[in-house]
Amino acid sequence: MIYLAEKNKIIVKDLTQFNIKHILECGQVFRYNKIYENDKEICYQIISGTYEAKVVQNEQEAIIYTRDVNYFINYFDLKTDYNEIKRKLLAYPVMKKAIEFGYGIRILKQQPLETIISFIISANNNIKRIQFSLNEMCENICEKINGYYSFPSLQALNNLTTKNFANFKVGYRANYLVETIKTLNNVDLQSYYKLDEQKLTEKLTSLKGIGQKVADCIMLFAFSKMTVFPVDTWIEKVYNAYFAKEKESNRKIIRQNLTKLFGNLSGYAQQYLFYYKREMDKKF
DNA sequence: TTCCAGGTGCATA
């Protein structure tokens, strides 16, 4: 067990497989804020649906302060041993640097509705503006309770027009969002947890603004499907740098090859590689 | 000015 749960906090002792910076900044989630950072510790606020936590991490431990301990034990997937996963992934030589760099990544268990909306906005966009748009949306239609804005319910999202979304700077995705929200009124997202990868892909890609890549992200970050390998512009770069014999730009083929290579560890591998490549390219 | 960012929809062949 890597954590200890108390009434209003979770203490994570094993920092070889939990690093709040890696977890939040690896690109899987958008609604978080760095509250402060000094030479001793770092503090983030994270909002998921209507839940909120503040995480303070120093050299010895990470403490997750929250009213909803059980929610965040599941959210951070604290019952899974990531050292075992990383050990298996190290069988692939290219993974070594990526895992050393993002050793504290954990794949979050996010809420389906929030993940769907977030990743529709993510298409052909950059992370900074995805965060901006989501925050604008939340701050405009949710009330500030206990110092933060929740993610809106489906009911609240129903009130938003294309023009509203345009004001949140989602660009041409505004209409996709309105259409998908309309469709979701007749969908039980909880029932999607039971579906296999193929069925779930069919359901998700039938929604406006969701293709293979966005569906993969939703399956990975909300439905814990570890057999998927979302291929975006960064993974295409990774593939051509470390895996390809000759340059490949067909993302369907890239996805086929990577899922074949990593099997049921695909989702984990993808996230270590994405974070590593993106951060490395930022620095130079 | 052009390119790029966690791509998708749609028309066309």
Place this chain on the structure above:
DNA sequence: TATGCACATGGA
């Protein structure tokens, strides 16, 4: 089934 273009937006 595969290919190519349009699509908002703002930073580099």
